[in-house]
Amino acid sequence: MADYHAPTRDLMFMLTEVLDDAHIRGLPDCDDYEPDTISAIVDEAGRFASSVLAPLNASGDAEGVDWSADGVTSASGFADAYDRFVEAGWNGLTGDPEHGGMGMPRVLGAATTELWNAANMSFALCPLLTASAVDALAHHGSDDLKAVYLDRLVSGEWTGCMDLTEPQAGSDLAQVRTRAEPDGEAWRLFGQKIYITWGEHDMAGNIVHLVLARLPDAPAGVKGISLFLVPKYIPDADGNPGERNDMRCASVEHKLGIHACPTCTMTYGEDGRGALGWLVGEANRGLAHMFTMMNAARHKMGVQGLGVADRAYQQALAHAREREQGGAAIVEHADVKRMLLSMRSRIDVLRALCLDSAAAMDVAERSDDDAERAAAQTRVDVLTPIVKGWGTELGVSLADTGIQIHGGMGYIEETGAAQPLRDVRIAPIYEGTNGIQAIDLVGRKLLRDEGRGMRALIADMRATADGRADGANPHPALAEGLDLLEQATDTLLAAGRDAAMANAFNYLMLCGTVVGAWYAARIADVAQAALAAGTDETDFYEARQACARFYVRQVLPDARGYAARIEGGADAIDTVDAARHL
Structure with missing residues (x-):
């Protein structure tokens, strides 16, 4: 290992x-x-x-x-x-x-x-x-x-967690049934939540749960959900953990991966008292408030996909250098090199995407220029579902490739090659499945915005493709990818919401693939400049160039397939009668 x-x-x-x-x-x-x-x-x-x-x-x-x-x-x-x-x-x-x-x-x-x-x-x-x-x-x-x-x-003296999902609700939070009853300036919560990550443990002095629940007079649906802060231990007058709240971990899930992370079923009010909690923000605005947590967590999920992919790559590379077949280490075999390059090139561009989108968050939060702050927030809004969706899809795909490079040894638990895949497989599911990320990208960030945020992103990428960014070289392959993305954007804007939703996942993957090529071009330009200046790290910068070249020639062509699916229309999905044809 x-x-x-x-x-x-x-x-x-x-x-x-x-x-x-x-x-x-x-x-x-x-x-x-x-x-x-x-x-x-x-x-x-x-x-x-x-x-x-x-x-x-x-x-x-x-x-x-x-x-x-x-x-x-x-x-x-x-x-x-x-x-x-x-x-x-x-x-x-x-x-x-x-x-x-x-x-x-x-x-x-x-x-x-x-x-x-x-x-x-x-x-x-x-x-x-x-x-x-x-x-x-x-x-x-x-x-x-x-x-x-x-x-x-x-x-970190105390830890926090999100308590959203219920057995009957899944991703449909309109079905939340956990209720909150008034108790002076506080509330008493009764109900159950499932899939609560790190909802119970022994590593910190207190655990602060942010729980979605309904007030007695709340309207139906998502407009009737409020957000409550519910601590494991109720702080005393000095702010120290005091009485144990009426909230328990009823069980932990037995999962495919992340075995050392407790995924809890939480119950509130089993003792009859109700779990004491305090309203966070406005009544019946809990879902909007929760999305402050959710959007930050979604970005981190994409970073999680990146991290696990890099771990899987390191394991695969080490094995390929040590394992001999046919008289040579398998790292010299063309197909193994192909797989390793497919991993490393995607990791490079995903790392750039994750960091660049986080930098946009900093500008959106800190800039003293209103226009710059607004533009940066629009960029964050567009990139977040791509980071989460494309990033976690890559995490799973690259961890799977890592097993393939190990061959039969990858299927044996003792080598450790399987753990990254088992762990990261949850990432495309939680914090909103990747289908939901695609719907968010197309429904909220494209159709509702009439394409303005996406067109601004495309314009910035065009500057790099044309060689106008910092006087760098033109990148014709990126320009071709942008043509595909621009045409797909126009197609979805003209298609109407239902047809656009059927192709939302293809659009998300197209965006990720083309945006990745943008970062590959930028990486290549920086590496070329460093080599021209006579860097002492020739191997490092040549490796960045090689990975960028591989991405453009071997990964970016995937964009044609995603674009073809979008241009082919949604009829292949929409005309299927689920009751009769599936």
């Missing part, structure tokens, strides 16, 4: 050479975002990921978690690793300094999120969800709630 080596050089390449780090540094409160600081943080995060989290990945997978009526015991070593994670300040890297965070940009947080997930996806899900809870509470919580909870959540 290959050791995990944090890709710190690759991250620095993206953060300081491919992306515009100077622009981020020019944003308010980003003066410290300098190459030396970035390098120090990335290097230290890489050491923590490689030396503390990665060694627990396989053992946590084998051991899993232990459930009893009293709660959940984490896998061996996880609680200590979490204490070290919090003590080192990693949980608060991008947190607001007013609440004890470091205040670093989200783009740097995305880089460390990749490392945590590559090293140990089960562990990484815990701080990932806490960060999302921080976002929701910071945007929508009352001052009183912020005073009690935000400092502790930012530091």
Whole structure:
């Protein structure tokens, strides 16, 4: 089983050479975002990921978690690793300094999120969800709630989670039945939630649940859902964990992967008291408030796909270098090189996409220019479903390719090649399935916007394709891909909502494939400039060029297939009678 080596050089390449780090540094409160600081943080995060989290990945997978009526015991070593994670300040890297965070940009947080997930996806899900809870509470919580909870959540002293799904609801949150009854200035919750990631554990002093529930007079459907903060332990007058709330973990799921991550069924009010909770934001606006968490989490899911893909690539590469067949290491075999290049080239462009979209979040949140902030938010809105959808599809696909490179040994659990695939397979499902991401991209980000956000993105990509971006070389293959994307965009805008929805997933994959080619072109330009300047890292930059070339010649042609499906119309789907034909 290959050791995990944090890709710190690759991250620095993206953060300081491919992306515009100077622009981020020019944003308010980003003066410290300098190459030396970035390098120090990335290097230290890489050491923590490689030396503390990665060694627990396989053992946590084998051991899993232990459930009893009293709660959940984490896998061996996880609680200590979490204490070290919090003590080192990693949980608060991008947190607001007013609440004890470091205040670093989200783009740097995305880089460390990749490392945590590559090293140990089960562990990484815990701080990932806490960060999302921080976002929701910071945007929508009352001052009183912020005073009690935000400092502790930012530091990681307490963890957070999202409680959305119910057995009868699935992704249809209009069917939520958990109810909230008034109790003075607070509420008492009764009901059940399922699939609650890190909903119960022994690694932190308290667990803060953000729960969707209905008020007694709530209207039906999604317009009648409110958001509540429900702690495992009710804080006392000093803000310390006090009485145990009427909320329990009834069971944990037995899953395909992420075995060391407890996926809980949570019950509220079984003792008859009701779980004490406090309203977050406005009554009956809970779903809108929850999406503050959801959108941040969706971006992190794409980063998760990236991290696990890189872990699978490292394992496959190490095996290919060691395994001999036909008198040579299989890394020299043409088909194995093809598979390794298919992994590495996609990882390069997905890393650029994840970081660049996080940088757009920083601009949208921090810029003091209203127009720039609005444009950046539009870019974030367009890219988020692509990051989540395309990124997690790649995570699964590349983990699968990693098994293929191992051959029969990949199908044996002892090699560790199967774990990345088992772990990451959940990523296209949770936080909104990738079908939902596609519907969001086409329905909300394309049709509702009348294509403005997508056309702005295409215009920026055209500048690179034409060689107008920083005086770089033209990229005719990218230009052809953009022609396909532009035509598909026009087709869906003219098709009407129902026909567009039938082709939404193809459109999402087309967008990801073409956007990936945009980053491949930018990577190639930067690498060419470095080589022309006489860099000491010739192998590194030649490798970036080789991967970019492979992407353009061997991956970008997939865009023609997605475009052909879109141009072929939706009749092949819409005319099928589900009752009679399926």
